Amino acid sequence: MLKMLAKFLKVLNSDAEPGQISLALCLAMIAGLTPLFSFHNLIVLLLVLVLRANLSAFILGWVVFSGLAYPMDHLFNGFGLALLQAEALRGLWTSLYKLSLFRLAHFNNSIVMGSLAFSLIAFIPFFFLANFIVKRYREHVLAWIQKSRIMQVFKASKLYTIYQNIPGWGGSGS
Amino acid sequence: MKKWLRWQGFGIFGVIIILISLFWFVFIDLIVANMIEKYGTEIVEAKVDLESADLSLFPMGLALKGLQVTNPDEPMTNAVQIDQMAMSLEAGHLLKRKVIIDDMTLEGLRFNTPRKTSGAVVLKKTRMKTVEDSEKKDSPFAFTLPNFDNLDAKEILENENLETLTLVKELETEIQATKDNWQVQLQGLPDEKKFQEYKTRLENLKGKSGGVMGILGAASDVQNLHKDVKKDLEALKNGRNLFEQKRAFLKNRLDQVTSAPARDFNRLKNKYTLSPQGLSNLSRLFFGPQIANYINKAITWYYRVKPYLEGGAEKGKEEAGAKKIRGRGVDVRFAEDEPVPDFLIRRIKAAVLIKAGDLQGTMENITPDQDITGLPLTFAFSGEKLKGVRALSINGILDHISPESSKDTINLMLTEYSVADLSLSKDSTLPITVKSGLADLKLNSVLASGNISATLVGFMKAVQFAGSDSQDKKMSFSGAVQDALAGVSRFSMQANAFGTLDNYDVKLTSDLDGVLKNAAAGIIKKQSKHFEKELNGAIQAKVNGPIDRLQNGLLDLGSIDKELTQRLNIGNDLLGGLKIF
Numbered sequence: 022m023l024k025m026l027a028k029f030l031k032v033l034n035s036d037a038e039p040g041q042i043s044l045a046l047c048l049a050m051i052a053g054l055t056p057l058f059s060f061h062n063l064i065v066l067l068l069v070l071v072l073r074a075n076l077s078a079f080i081l082g083w084v085v086f087s088g089l090a091y092p093m094d095h096l097f098n099g100f101g102l103a104l105l106q107a108e109a110l111r112g113l114w115t116s117l118y119k120l121s122l123f124r125l126a127h128f129n130n131s132i133v134m135g136s137l138a139f140s141l142i143a144f145i146p147f148f149f150l151a152n153f154i155v156k157r158y159r160e161h162v163l164a165w166i167q168k169s170r171i172m173q174v175f176k177a178s179k180l181y182t183i184y185q186n187i188p189g190w191g192g193s194g195s
Numbered sequence: 196m197k198k199w200l201r202w203q204g205f206g207i208f209g210v211i212i213i214l215i216s217l218f219w220f221v222f223i224d225l226i227v228a229n230m231i232e233k234y235g236t237e238i239v240e241a242k243v244d245l246e247s248a249d250l251s252l253f254p255m256g257l258a259l260k261g262l263q264v265t266n267p268d269e270p271m272t273n274a275v276q277i278d279q280m281a282m283s284l285e286a287g288h289l290l291k292r293k294v295i296i297d298d299m300t301l302e303g304l305r306f307n308t309p310r311k312t313s314g315a316v317v318l319k320k321t322r323m324k325t326v327e328d329s330e331k332k333d334s335p336f337a338f339t340l341p342n343f344d345n346l347d348a349k350e351i352l353e354n355e356n357l358e359t360l361t362l363v364k365e366l367e368t369e370i371q372a373t374k375d376n377w378q379v380q381l382q383g384l385p386d387e388k389k390f391q392e393y394k395t396r397l398e399n400l401k402g403k404s405g406g407v408m409g410i411l412g413a414a415s416d417v418q419n420l421h422k423d424v425k426k427d428l429e430a431l432k433n434g435r436n437l438f439e440q441k442r443a444f445l446k447n448r449l450d451q452v453t454s455a456p457a458r459d460f461n462r463l464k465n466k467y468t469l470s471p472q473g474l475s476n477l478s479r480l481f482f483g484p485q486i487a488n489y490i491n492k493a494i495t496w497y498y499r500v501k502p503y504l505e506g507g508a509e510k511g512k513e514e515a516g517a518k519k520i521r522g523r524g525v526d527v528r529f530a531e532d533e534p535v536p537d538f539l540i541r542r543i544k545a546a547v548l549i550k551a552g553d554l555q556g557t558m559e560n561i562t563p564d565q566d567i568t569g570l571p572l573t574f575a576f577s578g579e580k581l582k583g584v585r586a587l588s589i590n591g592i593l594d595h596i597s598p599e600s601s602k603d604t605i606n607l608m609l610t611e612y613s614v615a616d617l618s619l620s621k622d623s624t625l626p627i628t629v630k631s632g633l634a635d636l637k638l639n640s641v642l643a644s645g646n647i648s649a650t651l652v653g654f655m656k657a658v659q660f661a662g663s664d665s666q667d668k669k670m671s672f673s674g675a676v677q678d679a680l681a682g683v684s685r686f687s688m689q690a691n692a693f694g695t696l697d698n699y700d701v702k703l704t705s706d707l708d709g710v711l712k713n714a715a716a717g718i719i720k721k722q723s724k725h726f727e728k729e730l731n732g733a734i735q736a737k738v739n740g741p742i743d744r745l746q747n748g749l750l751d752l753g754s755i756d757k758e759l760t761q762r763l764n765i766g767n768d769l770l771g772g773l774k775i776f
Contacts, residue, residue, distance in 0.1 A: 066211065070204030098524050105527040118529040124291040132524030 038073075039159075043151035045074035046082040050147060051140040053086020054093070059133055060126040094132060101135025224248050227257065238503075239274075241265035242314035255286040265314025266307070268495075273310055278303025282540070294538045301545035346467055348729040352737055355463060359455035359734075363741040366448050370748040373441055377755045384434050385427035390765045393424055397773065421773045428766040435759040442752055449749055456738050460731055467730075468723045477676070477712065478688055478705035481619040481627055486651070486690050486701055494696050497603075497642070504572065504595040506538075506563025536564035551581035554589075565596045585611035600644055607638040614655070625673040627680065632658035640692075647699050649692040656685045672718055679714030683707065 052065045069079050090097075105114060117123040127133045175181055228248040235243030246261025259280040266274035282299040400416050540561040547554040556576030562568055571594035579586045591605035612634045620627040632655045640649035660680040688705035 063212075067204070067208050070208050071201055072204075073199055073201050094524075102525060102527070111529070114527075115529040119531065121287075121290040124293075127292065127526075129527050129529065130524045131527065135524075 039152045039155040040148075041073050042075045042078045042155055043148045044072060045069065045076070045078035046151050047144050047148045048074055049079045049082025050086050050143065051137070052079075053083045053088075054090045054097070054140050055136040056127075056133055057087075059137075060122075061137060090136065093136075097135030097139060098131045099135070100139060101131035101133070104134055104138055105129065105131060223250050228259075231259070231262075235264065236316055239264055239267060240316065241267040241270060241274075242316055244314075255284045255289070257282050257284060263308075263310065263314075265310065270313040270315035271310050273308045273314070274306065276303075276305045276308045277301050288535060291535075292537070293535055295535060296540040297542070299540050299543040301543060304545050304547045306547075306549070346726050348726065348733040351463060351467060351730070352733050357455075357459045357734065357738065358462075359452065359459050359738040360741060362448075362452045362455050363738070363745055366445070366452055366745055367741075367748060369448070370445060370745070370752070373445065374748075374752060374755070377438060377752075380434065381755065381758060384431055384759075384762065385766065386762055387765055389427065390424075390762075390769050393420060393769055396420055397769075417773065421770070424766060424770050424773065428763065428770060431759060431763050431766060435756070435763065438755060438759060442749075442756070445749055445752070449745060452745060453742060456734050459738075460727075460734055463730055463734075464723075464727055468719070468726060477715070478707045479703040481707075482688060482690065482703055482705070483701065485619075486692075486703070490647075490649075490692060490699065490701070497696070501595075503563050504565065504593055505598040505601070534567045536562040536567045538562055538564070539568065545576075547576060549578075549581075551584045551587070552578055553581075554578040554587065556589075565594070566598075569596060571596060583613040584609065587612075601642075602644070603642040605638070605640050607636065609634065609636040611635065616661075625676060627677065628661040629655070630659040630661045632656065642696075645695055647692050647694060647696065649690075651690040651692075652687070653689070654685075654687045658684055658686065672715055672722070675715045675718045676711055679710050680707075683710060686710075 048065050048069050052062050055062065068074070069076070104110060114129070118129060123129070128137070224247065227250050228245045231245050231248065232243050235245075242263075242265045244261070244263040245259060247259070249258045249260075251257075257280075260278070262275075262277040262280060263273045264275045266272045279302040280299065282296045285293075285295040285297065288295040397417075397420060400413050400420070541559065543558040543561065545556055545558065547556065554576045555578065556574065558572065558574040560568055560570040560572050562572075565571060571592050573590075573592050575588070575590035577586070577588035578584075581587060587607075587609050589605070589607045591603065593603045595601045595603075614629050614632045614634050617629040617632075618626070619629060635654045635656075637652045638649065640647070642648075660677070660683065686705060686707045688703065688707070691702045692699055693702075694700050
């Protein structure tokens with residue numbers, strides 16, 4: 022975990038595209054918040070591998086979002102039920118329900134539907150938010166942190182040694 | 196574009212998919228076996244074991260070996276054990292998360308087999324309703340066989356609460372309270388002293404003079420005095436009326452108490468001896484407990500199976516938000532062009548192994564969604580020339596297409612079943628065993644919307660009862676019954692069960708009743724008479740003293756009546772004197 026955190030910090034501090042880090046975090050949000058063994062997560066995995074999303078950011082993000090998913094179950098269940106039982110959408114769901122893919126993906130399940138819909142709705146806002154945060158971090162926080170006393174202590178720690186030894190495999194493709 | 200794409204990602208994804216597929220091929224059988232054990236155990240609430248599972252893809256099918264389902268009530272016994280199960284699955288439906296099994300074959304299906312290890316599990320949820328709880332209530336056959344030799348009236352009274360004594364205690368308290376209350380009330384009513392004051396006022400008026408004005412004033416005083424005395428007399432009269440009413444009420448209660456010993460006697464006599472109805476229906480004593488036991492077992496299993504016959508209805512409730520399983524969510528159903536249940540076994544062909552041999556049969560339309568298929572579950576099993584049974588057939592229809600108007604029908608036919616050492620009564624005072632015989636049984640049972648209606652007709656021929664060997668018993672009730680049964684070579688009986696699952700009754704008749712009644716009536720009458728005399732004497736001895744005490748207490752209230760009458764007499768005398776004046 023320490024290694025993973027160090028990798029993420031390295032990516033954050035590197036010249037990797039902020040968009041690649043944000044994309045990885047957004048895809049991690051889908052994989053983490055929705056049930057792991059879901060059909061749509063295969064597509065998420067394919068996107069993570071094919072698009073130049075940062076893998077360290079994806080894995081760390083997936084761990085964090087998976088931790089958040091369990092306490093949010095009741096919210097996803099309620100949201101999913103509201104969507105699946107919405108009168109306006111009944112026709113759409115009824116048509117999709119006849120498709121094997123829809124059933125195989127278990128989209129008629131309240132938690133799958135709730136968590137996936139939530140993740141997809143949050144995808145674009147979260148992408149821009151993460152982008153903004155990474156950029157602001159690099160512009161303002163990084164320089165200040167480098168000079169701070171905490172950073173001086175951190176540089177003397179084991180985590181920093183790990184951090185230093187990691188070859189730079191981030192969004193830059195290096 | 197190149198900046199955003201990582202082409203080698205396709206290769207990595209392909210490798211991951213191949214690894215997942217390999218894992219699936221290697222471990223799927225173990226995963227299936229574990230899932231069957233896990234979910235089976237959750238459903239049955241007792242351990243489900245499976246030796247192995249084999250999932251094949253072309254054609255799609257599943258074979259299971261060595262399935263054991265523990266009886267939740269007897270953890271060292273398997274309710275069901277199946278040696279081999281083979282089924283064909285519809286792959287197209289599996290993609291839609293529906294398990295549709297066209298054909299299933301069961302080999303070596305056995306019931307109530309012993310287990311090597313306990314199959315008990317720690318229950319995480321409240322157990323389903325069974326009749327164990329209702330068994331604790333009064334059974335329709337709750338009765339103790341009479342044993343006059345051991346009946347001791349005094350001992351019985353030590354352990355029984357008599358209604359008479361309860362009533363005596365209540366009435367004693369009330370009489371005492373009435374007495375105390377009237378002692379207080381008497382103090383508030385006009386007494387001799389008060390009337391003496393009126394007399395003094397009268398004497399004073401008589402001595403008054405002073406012309407016309409004086410005479411007129413005296414007349415007015417006399418009128419006032421007359422009014423005061425009359426008012427007090429009214430208060431006394433009202434008081435006495437109230438007292439008389441209360442005394443009459445208490446007298447009435449005393450009459451009820453004096454008739455209570457007779458009620459106590461009848462209740463205890465009926466409890467410890469045979470009532471005329473019991474005497475004319477002795478067969479109920481023998482067959483009743485066995486039949487009640489079978490019915491209770493059937494009801495217990497019905498409660499266990501029912502949720503799996505009406506699963507679709509339960510799902511509907513979940514959709515309405517009545518129940519949510521954390522982490523699993525709720526599967527919402529939508530209209531389909533050709534609705535198919537989530538789980539369906541169209542046909543099971545089974546060979547059932549029982550002690551007598553093999554039964555062959557089929558079950559059809561096993562699904563928790565009968566409302567979707569529109570077909571009830573049906574089953575039919577039969578066997579001929581079995582060991583000790585000429586023919587056995589059982590068939591039924593479990594119709595839960597509409598759960599509100601469900602109807603389950605089960606019919607059983609047993610021909611020439613060789614009975615050996617069948618215990619009809621295990622009561623130590625009257626052990627009755629059929630040594631040998633041939634039984635024909637026919638059961639027709641219907642459970643419609645929770646109401647039972649079942650008829651069991653039995654006919655036994657070539658019967659030999661185990662006889663009485665004790666000479667002492669010849670003079671007893673049990674001896675008389677056993678002697679009477681020794682001469683019986685054939686008999687029939689009919690049991691009718693009716694009512695609801697929670698509150699049913701069974702009417703049982705047999706041509707044994709007449710035989711038993713004739714044999715036992717004389718002895719029971721003679722022995723009952725002696726016991727009744729003893730019981731009556733013991734009750735009288737116990738209640739006579741308290742009842743006498745009550746009567747004396749009521750007589751004591753006479754002193755209050757006497758006091759009230761005396762005061763009224765004084766007042767009336769005074770009022771008479773005022774009229775003359």
